[in-house]
Amino acid sequence: LQQEIGAMSEDLIGYAKLTQDALRTVVRDAIKVALTGLPGDHHYYVSFRTHARGVQVANFLASKYPEEMTIVIQHQYDGLEVRDDWFAITLTFGGIPQRIVIPFSAITRFYDPSVRFALPFDVVDYFTPSLDANEDVLESELTDTIATKPEAGAVISLDAFRRKK
């Protein structure tokens, strides 16, 4: 029985999940660097599902960004705490400090514009509120507003792991 060249089998190992789980540790390690201050021009855009399991965020923010939120970790953050499965950070919105807790499993995208390093993630474990909401970007109080859209060339695409047949 000759195997057809190029025939693709079903992924029974689960490479996509293994890879995503592994790459979430990259996000954790990068955020850990912010504990002692980000070097050079490095700063992070962290997008997460507002209603993913374990996310803690003020109600008014959750109402404003019911689907997805993006925070920026650059200069104006406080009380950063990084654990194995989540991190917490205090950011200021409208002059009021707000504590936000984000499990790494809730993160949909990590992006460092200074070197155009981006990691996209699937988030499956979240509750979708019955609201007609699109993605929202939360800008916090930053002086500079570098575009959140990364260059395509630097984005590691996980589509390669999702192939079927």
Next chain:
Amino acid sequence: LQQEIGAMSEDLIGYAKLTQDALRTVVRDAIKVALTGLPGDHHYYVSFRTHARGVQVANFLASKYPEEMTIVIQHQYDGLEVRDDWFAITLTFGGIPQRIVIPFSAITRFYDPSVRFALPFDVVDYFTPSLDANEDVLESELTDTIATKPEAGAVISLDAFRRKK
């Protein structure tokens, strides 16, 4: 001071290393699956630096493949042992079982042809013998010889993490 759009900074976080370290755990997890038998058509090509730190291999194999070796984990393996930093496996060469110990840090490439999943790695910590040797592929005793060259589309390129400026 207006920041030039598209200007790239130096990577002071070390994303390339963080990413590679993370993805080596994918290799470990995949090889762990082989402890109970690989499902479906899954099988692995594991390439490693013959003289990387921690590699243990019979002298005649190291002489034959002084630079790099590629083993295949499919049907005919025995005594698979997987730890945090290395794995060991017994493969048969010329009818003789040979024990091979491979630290994950010595692996240059992992490839599963059944779903064309490939991960390339840099290996820096190894001793290069003063021999004029190219890459060698060690075929062991396999009945089928699926090409080791993956389709380009399925290879996750780490070049994106190595960009400078």
